[in-house]
Amino acid sequence: GAVVSQHPSWVICKSGTSVKIECRSLDFQATTMFWYRQFPKQSLMLMATSNEGSKATYEQGVEKDKFLINHASLTLSTLTVTSAHPEDSSFYICSARDPSSYEQYFGPGTRLTVT
Amino acid sequence: QQPVQSPQAVILREGEDAVINCSSSKALYSVHWYRQKHGEAPVFLMILLKGGEQKGHEKISASFNEKKQQSSLYLTASQLSYSGTYFCGTEISSGSARQLTFGSGTQLTVLP
Numbered sequence: 001g002a003v004v005s006q007h008p009s010w011v012i013c014k015s016g017t018s019v020k021i022e023c024r025s026l027d028f029q030a031t032t033m034f035w036y037r038q039f040p041k042q043s044l045m046l047m048a049t050s051n052e053g054s055k056a057t058y059e060q061g062v063e064k065d066k067f068l069i070n071h072a073s074l075t076l077s078t079l080t081v082t083s084a085h086p087e088d089s090s091f092y093i094c095s096a097r098d099p100s101s102y103e104q105y106f107g108p109g110t111r112l113t114v115t
Numbered sequence: 116q117q118p119v120q121s122p123q124a125v126i127l128r129e130g131e132d133a134v135i136n137c138s139s140s141k142a143l144y145s146v147h148w149y150r151q152k153h154g155e156a157p158v159f160l161m162i163l164l165k166g167g168e169q170k171g172h173e174k175i176s177a178s179f180n181e182k183k184q185q186s187s188l189y190l191t192a193s194q195l196s197y198s199g200t201y202f203c204g205t206e207i208s209s210g211s212a213r214q215l216t217f218g219s220g221t222q223l224t225v226l227p
Contacts, residue, residue, distance in 0.1 A: 006156075032213065043117070043202065044157070044217045093156050097213055102162055104147060104204070104215060109156040 003027055004096050006107030013084055013114055020080045021110045023094030029074035030096035034104075035067075038091045050077040084114040116140060118205045120218035127193050127225050135188040135221045137203030146179050146186040147204040147215055150197075157202060160188075190223070198225045 003026040013019050023033055033050040048069050049057040056069035066088075068080040077096075081088055093109040118139045125133055137146060145164045149157035161170050163179035163186060170177055174191040190197055200222050204215035 034214065043219045044204075046214060046216065049214060095215075102145065102164070102213075103159055104162075104213075105159055106149075106156040 004094065004105045004107040006094055006110055008110060009108060010111040011113070013112070015085055015114055016083055018080055018082045019084055019112060020078055021092055021094075021112075023077045023079070023096070023107050025075045025096040025105075028096075028098045028100065030077075031074060031099070033071060033077040033094055033096045035069065035077075035079050036093045036095065036106075038093060038109075040091075044093065047079075052077075081112065084112070086114045088112065089114045117216055118203055118218040120201075120203055120221050122221060123219070124222040125224070127223070129195060129225055129227055130192050131225075133190045133193060133223060135190075135201050135203075135223070136185065137187070137205070137218055138183070138185045139205050139207070141184065141205075141207045143179075143181070143184050143186075143205050143207055145206040146177075147206070148177055148186075148188050149202045149204065150199045151202060151220075152199045193223075193225045195225050195227060198223055 005024045007022045031052045035047045036044040037047050038044050046059050047062045050069045050071040052071045058064045071077040091109050095104050095106045097104040118137050121136045147162045148160040151157040168179050176189045179186045200220045202220050203218045
């Protein structure tokens with residue numbers, strides 16, 4: 001299957017700082033990538049849809065000024081958590097859909113801990 | 116709207132079979148199945164498209180009943196490695212966004 005990478009795997013930061021998470025599709029071009037958030041023992045909640053060359057589409061209740069998304073190229077999307085607070089601590093996972101097969105693949109996830 | 120998955124959890128002995136169901140109140144374009152192990156990202160299992168598909172790979176197969184907006188995942192002769200949480204992701208339109216909405220998950224435990 002296709003490969004999606006994410007970096008970093010985990011990050012610990014202090015409250016008030018910003019954290020950038022990168023998501024790359026390694027063997028296909030993705031005009032659309034998705035960012036999810038997952039709390040322990042819960043389902044995957046879609047935060048936003050990242051569109052290459054245009055603004056991201058955010059789900060209801062997700063603050064676009066807090067979770068900045070940039071989709072600079074067909075293989076890279078970034079999520080920046082600005083002014084992070086402890087309640088932002090979570091598992092953040094990106095995904096990308098292979099346009100040739102409709103299959104959607106997830107990156108390995110980034111565990112964010114805000115102290 | 117989040118699809119409904121059942122059961123919430125199931126415990127099996129190695130070699131036993133299991134069925135996980137996923138249903139939606141909306142007309143579906145596709146259903147995607149994933150398995151997630153603790154602390155890891157979900158791993159893609161298979162996709163079923165509108166048209167009433169059935170698919171399988173080794174001892175894991177799935178069906179999609181378009182009329183009922185339901186999909187079922189069948190695990191045959193389960194192995195220890197099948198343990199994990201299974202999620203179905205549903206797509207309700209064939210528009211450009213192609214967003215998936217995930218069910219609450221089914222926790223499967225296979226015991227030796």
